[in-house]
Amino acid sequence: MALAVSELARRAGHARAHFRLAALPTLAILLGCAVLLNLAIGAVRVPPSAVLGILLDHAGFSTGLEYTPQQEAVVWNIRVPRVLLALMVGAGLGTAGCALQGIFRNPLADPGIIGVSSGAALGAVGLIILGVSPLGMWSVPAAAFAGGLLLTLMVYALSRRDGRTEVVTLVLTGVALNAIAGGLIGFALFYATDAQLRNVVFWQLGSVGGATWPNVRPAVLAAVVAVVPLMRYGHRLNLLALGEREAYHLGVDTERLRLQVIALAALATAAAVSFAGVIGFVGLVVPHMLRLMLGPDHRRLLPASALLGAAVIALADLAARTVVAPAEMPLGVVTALAGGPYFLWLIHRTRRAQGGWG
Amino acid sequence: MIPRNGLRWFVLAGLASILAATAATACGGDDDDDAQAGATAPAATATTAAEESPTAAPTPTPAITAESRPVLPATVKDKDGEEITVSDISRVVVLNGDLTEVVYALGLGENVVGVDTSATYPPEAREKPKIGYQRSLNAEGILSLQPTVIIGSELAGPPAVIEQIRSAGVPVVLFKTVSSLDDIQRKITDVATALGVPNRGRLLAQQTKAEIDEALALAAKATSKPRVAFLYLRGSTVQTMAGKGSGADMLITAAGGIDAGSEAGIVGSKPLTPESLVTAAPDVIVVTTSGLQSVGGVDGLLQIPGIAQTPAGKARRVVDFDDQYLLGMGPRAGKALMDLVKALHPELKG
Numbered sequence: 001m002a003l004a005v006s007e008l009a010r011r012a013g014h015a016r017a018h019f020r021l022a023a024l025p026t027l028a029i030l031l032g033c034a035v036l037l038n039l040a041i042g043a044v045r046v047p048p049s050a051v052l053g054i055l056l057d058h059a060g061f062s063t064g065l066e067y068t069p070q071q072e073a074v075v076w077n078i079r080v081p082r083v084l085l086a087l088m089v090g091a092g093l094g095t096a097g098c099a100l101q102g103i104f105r106n107p108l109a110d111p112g113i114i115g116v117s118s119g120a121a122l123g124a125v126g127l128i129i130l131g132v133s134p135l136g137m138w139s140v141p142a143a144a145f146a147g148g149l150l151l152t153l154m155v156y157a158l159s160r161r162d163g164r165t166e167v168v169t170l171v172l173t174g175v176a177l178n179a180i181a182g183g184l185i186g187f188a189l190f191y192a193t194d195a196q197l198r199n200v201v202f203w204q205l206g207s208v209g210g211a212t213w214p215n216v217r218p219a220v221l222a223a224v225v226a227v228v229p230l231m232r233y234g235h236r237l238n239l240l241a242l243g244e245r246e247a248y249h250l251g252v253d254t255e256r257l258r259l260q261v262i263a264l265a266a267l268a269t270a271a272a273v274s275f276a277g278v279i280g281f282v283g284l285v286v287p288h289m290l291r292l293m294l295g296p297d298h299r300r301l302l303p304a305s306a307l308l309g310a311a312v313i314a315l316a317d318l319a320a321r322t323v324v325a326p327a328e329m330p331l332g333v334v335t336a337l338a339g340g341p342y343f344l345w346l347i348h349r350t351r352r353a354q355g356g357w358g
Numbered sequence: 359m360i361p362r363n364g365l366r367w368f369v370l371a372g373l374a375s376i377l378a379a380t381a382a383t384a385c386g387g388d389d390d391d392d393a394q395a396g397a398t399a400p401a402a403t404a405t406t407a408a409e410e411s412p413t414a415a416p417t418p419t420p421a422i423t424a425e426s427r428p429v430l431p432a433t434v435k436d437k438d439g440e441e442i443t444v445s446d447i448s449r450v451v452v453l454n455g456d457l458t459e460v461v462y463a464l465g466l467g468e469n470v471v472g473v474d475t476s477a478t479y480p481p482e483a484r485e486k487p488k489i490g491y492q493r494s495l496n497a498e499g500i501l502s503l504q505p506t507v508i509i510g511s512e513l514a515g516p517p518a519v520i521e522q523i524r525s526a527g528v529p530v531v532l533f534k535t536v537s538s539l540d541d542i543q544r545k546i547t548d549v550a551t552a553l554g555v556p557n558r559g560r561l562l563a564q565q566t567k568a569e570i571d572e573a574l575a576l577a578a579k580a581t582s583k584p585r586v587a588f589l590y591l592r593g594s595t596v597q598t599m600a601g602k603g604s605g606a607d608m609l610i611t612a613a614g615g616i617d618a619g620s621e622a623g624i625v626g627s628k629p630l631t632p633e634s635l636v637t638a639a640p641d642v643i644v645v646t647t648s649g650l651q652s653v654g655g656v657d658g659l660l661q662i663p664g665i666a667q668t669p670a671g672k673a674r675r676v677v678d679f680d681d682q683y684l685l686g687m688g689p690r691a692g693k694a695l696m697d698l699v700k701a702l703h704p705e706l707k708g
Contacts, residue, residue: 043502070501073526078497137517193626194590194598195493195513202494209496210518326472326499327490 023294027307031087034314038083039075041318043325046071055080077212085211086317087310088223089276092268094309095227095302097283098290102237102298103261104167107291110284111269113174114262115151118181120273121204122188123147128199129188140203141215141274145222148270151177156262164255205330206279208317215275222271226264227306233261234299241296281335282309285343292350312339424561428466428554437512437534444529446506447553453492453510456686457533458483460549461509463689464558472503478682479690497522509552511535536605536687539612539695543567546689562689569692573699577614580703586615587640587670590627591649597630597662599638605685606644613698615642632664642702643670646681677701 040051046067053065054075067075093111100109111117123143133139159165159173189197211219236257239247248254269283287305294300316334323329431445450469452458455476461467462480470483474492477483489500492510497519500508508523508530523530531552536545543563550559588606590598600606600617601624607617618638619627628634645659653659656676665671677698684694700706 043496043499045502070526073522074498074501077525078501078522190629198491198493202491207494209494210516212518212521215518321496321498324490326496326502327475327488328494328496328499330494 023300023304024307027304027311031307031311034311035083038314038318039079041322042074042079043322044074046075051075081211081213081216082208082317083314084216085208085219085275086314088220089208089272089279090282090310090313091227091306092223092272093279093283094286094305095230096265096268098287098301098305099230099233099261099265101287102240103258104171105241107288111265112178113171114266115155115174115177115181116148116266116269117273117278118178119151120144120148120270121278122181122185124203125185125188125200128196128203129192144274145270148273149266151181152262152266156259165258202330203277206277206332207330208276209328219271219275223268226268226271230264231302234302237298279332279335281339282312285339286312289343289346292346424558425555430554432552432554434531434548434552437532442529442531444507444552444554449504449506451489451500451503451505451508452477453508453514455682456688457509457511457549459686459688460546463562464550464553464555466553471505472500495519501526501528507531509549538608539570542687542691566689566692570695573692573695574612576696576706577612577699579706580614581705582703584615584641584702585618585621585639586610586642586644586702587618587638588644589630591645591653593652598627599624599630599634600627601625605687609695609698613695613702615702630662635664635668640668640670642675642677645676645678647678648681650678
């Protein structure tokens with residue numbers, strides 16, 4: 001079986017073989033650079049030696065490197081939580097997108113397809129409009145998280161018959177519930193004050209600017225709990241790519257696989273959306289870009305999607321907070337404006353090189 | 359092959375930018391010295407705006423009995439009732455347009471080092487670095503202006519960002535928003551107290567109150583009671599009518615008019631519909647100048663379904679005001695109210 005998969009991979013062309021072997025280390029280096037840049041660059045000038053001193057001192061070493069309390073606050077209370085949140089959002093969205101594209105056997109699937117994004121938006125918007133905060137600063141994230149998981153659960157439950165779901169039913173049910181959620185959001189917006197409307201607009205544009213130590217910890221925990229287990233589904237997703245029945249005969253319990261992957265992807269996406277708002281594009285395009293570069297093997301695609309997703313959000317946030325400093329560009333705007341043209345170029349190049357989709 | 363080159367290029371670019379950043383910071387050093395130089399030293403050198411800068415043309419600055427220079431440290435109560443101590447006002451970042459206007463009227467415009475996108479008055483405030491919009495602030499961007507104090511309204515946020523700024527040791531004072539004419543004085547004195555010029559604040563608040571009272575007195579002489587609708591327009595996409603609880607409702611009622619939106623059952627503000635216009639049946643329509651421009655002037659306004667059928671539409675009684683002037687609820691509130699009274703009651707022009 002694994003033979004057939006490697007056969008598929010081989011057919012994708014030898015030219016990229018070198019890169020594919022080095023792909024994960026390369027992406028890891030890219031991610032490392034993105035993190036370093038995020039810690040070193042910002043509207044407030046902090047010399048690299050001070051950045052290093054702050055990080056090492058907090059890690060328990062006494063370096064004796066000099067820095068001011070303000071620089072320490074900027075690096076340790078603003079930049080570090082922010083880059084951590086960016087990494088968790090990016091890894092979560094990238095991995096969820098990749099896993100869902102595998103489950104739906106469709107490169108156009110994104111985390112929104114199972115209703116998690118619109119469910120989260122409905123939860124957040126509903127709470128903003130009600131103007132209540134039962135859980136203090138946790139209220140909006142909690143409502144978004146719950147909304148995202150609930151709507152995904154409904155999509156799955158409504159698609160299931162006699163213990164089975166089909167991809168087409170799932171997609172269509174997702175479309176229907178997304179429409180209903182969108183309608184309810186509109187209904188809530190009708191009752192909103194101008195101030196609430198503005199809050200909603202900014203929430204929907206996405207940002208990791210609100211990252212502080214207290215809210216980064218649960219966010220990172222949620223991401224780890226969802227993203228790490230997803231890495232183990234690469235082989236089964238490869239088998240599923242051969243077709244539902246073929247995978248079943250090769251010993252994959254396709255129904256359980258679908259349920260588990262959808263649940264984990266929903267968890268990862270809900271965590272990302274609840275802390276950073278709606279950030280489009282990454283969940284759909286990052287796995288897709290990697291598929292164009294690395295071929296279709298999910299065992300490699302899943303970790304690569306996590307790494308590249310994290311790097312993309314980290315770099316996008318770096319741009320978001322420096323390009324118009326001292327103000328800040330919404331993150332969703334940067335990912336779409338920077339990623340869109342690049343993706344377009346990649347599509348054209350791939351078609352020229354391969355005469356179609358490899 | 360190309361993707362690999364692409365990634366390699368990425369990595370190279372990354373390393374290059376680290377180097378560039380290092381070089382930049384190496385020669386930049388830290389600019390803390392400048393901040394200290396501008397701080398008000400306890401010596402007798404009056405560095406801060408002792409001379410009334412000719413700002414805020416329509417708002418006479420307080421008389422000389424006010425402090426010639428700020429008295430610091432100042433302690434002020436925040437919206438949550440927390441005591442906040444301000445010990446240096448050499449670099450002020452103001453998070454909204456109304457408060458910016460107050461700071462300038464107090465003669466402290468020179469100290470302002472950052473404003474938000476809503477700061478349109480006085481004109482020189484527009485030249486200051488913009489920190490974005492008050493609800494989506496960026497902690498590090500604000501800190502890069504090296505503020506010694508930050509003032510804003512309770513709308514400023516997100517809350518996490520305010521916390522981040524406070525953790526860097528910069529006092530952030532957030533005030534309650536204005537919901538009645540009496541609140542205007544409180545807003546002025548609060549800002550003045552926070553910046554160590556309470557006497558200037560008292561004088562400015564008294565003067566503002568006198569102007570408001572003058573406008574109210576004139577409104578009391580009015581014989582007509584027109585129905586007035588305030589419309590917020592942003593082109594053909596955003597068109598709302600104000601109602602109960604809005605700033606416009608408060609001003610229209612104070613100016614001796616009936617807020618048609620509230621009468622029609624609108625709470626806050628709601629999208630404009632032909633039916634709501636017919637129900638409201640305003641005699642006068644009040645709009646912001648930029649809003650009127652966005653729909654193409656009075657002629658364009660009359661094209662909006664339902665407007666032409668209202669008494670105001672038939673008589674072309676449309677009044678436009680600069681939004682910061684009419685709704686700023688600051689030192690110019692009395693003058694704006696006076697203008698509104700005169701616009702609503704033509705019989706007073708005797």
